[in-house]
Amino acid sequence: MYSNTDRPQQSMPSYGRDTFRGERTSACTMLIKYHCNIIVRKAKTISKLELISFLDKCQREIKLSSSESHLTSFNYILVTLVLIRPSTLVEVTRHNFFSLLRRPLMSTIDQWFQNCKLDGKQGLFFRNVTKFLKFLFKNTETFDFNPSWLFASSLISMIATHTADLVKSKKYFSDKNKRELKSFTRLFGIYVDYQERINKEKSFPKDILFQFVGPIVRCLCSNHYIDSFEMEETSSRIEQMITSLLTAMVSQYVTLLNKTIPFIFQWNQSMFDAINHLLKLANHESVNVKVFIDHLPFVNHILTLIDTSMLYNNMVELLSTEETTLINTAISFLLKVTSEPTILAHIKQQKTTSILLRLTSTQHESLRFNTYMLLAHTATEEDIKAMPKPGILVTAVYRSLKTLIREKPDDRKQMRQTLETLKNLVQHDQLKKSWIKRNGVPILVACTKKCTEGVLTTLFEILWALSFLPDAANVLRADTEFIDKIQMISQSSSTEELKRLCQGLVWKLLQEPEYLEKIAKQRQQDKEDDNATEVVIGDDGMEHVVSTKKSAQDAADRIFQYDMMISYCHADKDIIYKIHEYLLAQGFKIWIDLNNMFGPAMNAMAEAVENSEFVIMCMSDSYKQSTYCQAEAEYAFNCKRRLLPLIVQTDYKPDGWLGFMIGSRIYVDFGRFDFATACEKLLNEISLQRKRPLPSATDKLGPHVKPSDKRSESSATSGTLSDEYTKRIISSNFKAKPLKHWTESDLFDFLFDQRLNELMPLCEKMDGQAIIQLYKMCLSQKNETYNSLNIELNSGQQIKLPVSVYTRFLSIMERITEPPAPPICFSIIEEELPYKLSNQSPDMSYDILVTSPESASRVIEIVNSMMPGTKATNHQFEQHNNPMHQSFNMVQQ
Structure with a gap:
């Protein structure tokens, strides 16, 4: 049994x-x-x-x-x-049985802290009892169901004492104690959960667990506290634990700092340690910085710390004082959270440049470099210009890089940190010029020959950013070995980001100049065509030279493959995708790179710009710092596309190259308005810009099209048609015929009558049925059909089909091919000889017989309007051979 x-x-x-x-x-x-x-x-x-x-x-x-x-x-x-x-x-849960658990639980905990180990039976009991208690708490939301033994003073006192013991030795955090530590943490978590519940009850005593406060503070101040989060074998669990901890506690940290920061001059060693460890937890590598977006006062407190004179005056070269240690941790934290655009924008608004410049004088090397990096992230172009000696930032990095190359070429960590600092510095035009003046470009090129692949990505990104200035671009083009290197990497590298960066450099140094040269030649050709001349015979019989100009209407007559291209940074993808979906719903044809966070291939980007009427620039800090985005924006600017700047980051103000590019253009601020309002403003701006001429009549240029083979619209339309198309005399009554019964002569009369002469050569041997089929082709593929017609006309007549003619043709055909309204037929019978329908009763006579499928109200309206002096009343309905007969008595007014 x-x-x-x-x-x-x-x-x-x-x-x-x-x-x-x-x-x-x-x-x-x-x-x-x-x-x-x-x-x-x-x-x-x-x-x-x-x-x-x-x-x-x-x-x-x-x-x-x-x-x-x-x-x-x-x-x-x-x-x-x-x-x-x-x-x-x-x-x-209040059954007396559960009180029996208190004594063995206390004994087990004592055994663990005394001997730092438990046997199998004890360890199993410790896990079982804490899991059971957690199971109870998880399945109830009240605070008064708990067994009273769990809050016995002897048990609370013992747990508080042993919590303080955790800070005395690392042995409790060793691998062999992992299960016991987890059980103890689970038990402590039950008390924390209970405290949160009773905090919501006004009438319940809040200090029941007050004994835990002191031990917790000592634990937080312990070096073992942060070290406990560095266990590699539990990294995923630690990451989840830290995120959960910060999510729950960051608001409490803000409250703590609210009360302690004003009295920073009175802090003792323990308070320095507690705040430092709090910041270390916030700065842990596993932390998701988005946690702090909703707690920006926490960031403000850290900014206050680094601006406290008592702290920065007592900093030393080594981390041997609490002031230096705390400032170092604070700067590291701020540098970490700047990766989140919202927090970065907030820090920029706090005007921290002067504070950080003061900290660059520290002798502590790591702290100084972190401060340089933070300055590079947070300083605006205005801040850089306002600095008394902005070149000091470049000088420090320049010297550090040269020292590294000479003395520590294999120090990857230091090299990566130095290059990351430089990468952020060269986002600013003034500092970019300072680096070039220091002859820093050749040093970076030399680094590409020695650095590993992990550092190469940063190096090439810096060089690409520098290449936007002509002086740096010329230095790079002159180095044939470097050019060969980036061309090889751009074609064969297995690392996608490195490959794209080198493609960007190849584009900027080699391909873009060729593209822009073609554009310049095309503009010159257009200008010459605008001022073209021709010889005509005047009324006096003499030859005269007449100049011809392209009209504004002709300049705007362009057919683009895409309505718009969206240029954006991957960091802003969430709002960009919403904007993209909205514009698609409005019927726009859009080019956007949705899937590649490194940006599209440069040739694909160039094609997209050339084939788009608008280029939407989605501006943010991330956009301004991206070399991919700058390449897209500058090429669109040089191609004279319609630019539509959008601000997609709250409180962002464009500066530097981006501010120069948009100039006085109207932009739509998605950070200021709600999404629906901002979208309405975007549509309005699109409409307004389309009413104005394009900045340039530049046609699509690509690697496969030679500029010399292209013709501008003015030159294309300056050719002449033969007299048979331009001096026709209308001889047919085509307006009286149904479209499908038109002959070729009727069709030509129609085209001449509607001033669609350029279509005549394309309609040879066509009749009404054929023109209907052509119109259907146009409806299904407007751009493709236009291109085909244009090529055929150009090859046969050496002229170009104006877009205005093509669009007017579509408009007219749409009007004349609409199904006509059902006819209303009238049979008017002489009054003196009233007619009686044979299938009606003998006493039913009619003045007027109306046959129509139209509604009765519509028929009455038409009859009254066509026959003044009469009035239709008393209508009735009868069925006769399917059409609806509507009977009316017509009486004199």
Whole structure:
């Protein structure tokens, strides 16, 4: 009856079986095991009374048994209880049985802290009892159901004491104590959860767990606290733990700093340590910085710290004082959170440049470089211009890089840090020029020959940013070895980002100049065509030279493959995708690179710009700092596309190259207005720009099209058609015929009448049916059909089909091919000889018979308007051969 087969193996947690197997079991334990087997079978249906009866039996057996078997019995009971429905279990938590858990729990905790280890039975009990208590708390939201023994002063006092013991030795954080530490943390978490619940109750005492405050502070001040988060084998769990901790506690940290920052001059060593460790936790590599977006006052407090004179005056070369340590941690934290655009924009608004410049004088090397990096991130172009000696930033990095190359070429960490600092500095035009003046470009090129791939990406990004200035571009073009290197990498590298960066450099140094040269030649050709001349015979019979100019209408007549291209930074993708979806819903054809966070291939970008009427520039800090985005924006600017600047980051103000490019253009601020309002303003701006001529009549230019083979619209339309197309005399009555019955002559008369002469050569041997088919082709593929017609006309007549002619043709055809309104037929009968319908009753006569499928109200309206002096009334409906007959008595007014 008491064999192991009595217990349902499939229902008991596996971690209990191995411990119990082989253990000498007392009669009490065997009996409790028997009762547990019965409960397990009916765990989901057991009633409150049945559960109370079970607990009564367990309590009685344990009191009668020896203490040696208690832990084994408790383990059986605890793993059984967690199988019961939570709603039933919560109702019995005040049963006296649970008070029996307090003594063995206290003994187990004492045993762990004294010997720093537990045997298998003790460790299992520690895990089971804390899991059971967590299970209870998880399944209730009230605060008054808890067993009273859990809050006995002796237990609270012991846990508080041992919490303080955690700071005394690292042994509690070792691998062999991992399970015990987790169980202790779980127990402590139950108390934290309980405290949060009673905080919401106004009438309940809040200081029940006050004894924990002191030990917690000492724990937070311990070096072991932060070290405990560095366990590599549990990195994913640690990351989740830290994020959960910060999410719950950052608002409390703000409250703490609110109360302590004003009294910073009174801080003692313990307070410095506590705040420093708090910042270390916030700055942990696993932290998601988005946690701080909703807690910007926390960032403000850190900015206050680094601006406190007592701290920066007491900094030393080494981290040997609490002031230096705290400032170093604070700067590291601020540098970390600048990766989030919202926080970066907030820090910029606080005007921190002067504070950071003061800190660059520190002798602590790591702190100084972090400060340079933070300055590079947060300083605006105005801040740089306002600096008394902005070149000091470039000078420091220049010297550091030269020293590294000479003395520590293999120090990857230091090299990466130095180049990251430089990368951010060269985002500013003034500092970019300073670096070039220092002859810094050749040093960077030399680094590309020695650095590993991990550093190469940063190097090439810096060189690409520098290449936007002509002086740097000329230096790079002159280095044939460097050119060969980037061309090879751009074609064969297996690292996508490195490959794209080199493609960007190849574009900027080699390909873009060729593209822009073609554009310049095309503009010159257009200008010459604008001022073209021709010889005509005047009325006096003499030859005269007449100049011809392209009209503004002709300049605007362009057909683009895309309505717009969206140029954006991947960091802003969330709002960009919303804008993209909105514009698609409005019917626009859009080119956008949705999937590649490194930006599109440069040739693809150039094609997209050339084939788009508008280029939407989605401006933000991230956009301004991106070399990909700058390349797109500058090429669009040079191609004279319609630019539509959007601000997609709250409180962002464009400066530097971006501010220069947009100039006085109207931009739409998605950070200032709600999304719907901003989209309406965007549509309005699109409409306004389309009413103005294009900045240039530049046609599509690409690698496969020679500028010399292209012709501007003015030159294309300056050719002449033969007299048969331009001096026609309309001879047919085509307006009286249905379109599908037109002959070729009718069709030509129609084209001449509507001033669509350029279409005549294309309509040779066509009739009404054929023109209908051509119109259908135009509707299904407007751009493709236009291009085909244009090529055919150009090859046959050496002229170009104006877009205005093509669009007017579509408009006219749309009008004349609309299905006509159903006719209203009138049969007017002489009054003196009233006519009686043969299929009507003899007494029903009509003045007027109207046959039409139109509504009665519409028929009455037309009859009254066509026959003044009469009035249609008393209409009736009759069916005759399907059409609806509507009868009216016409009476004189």
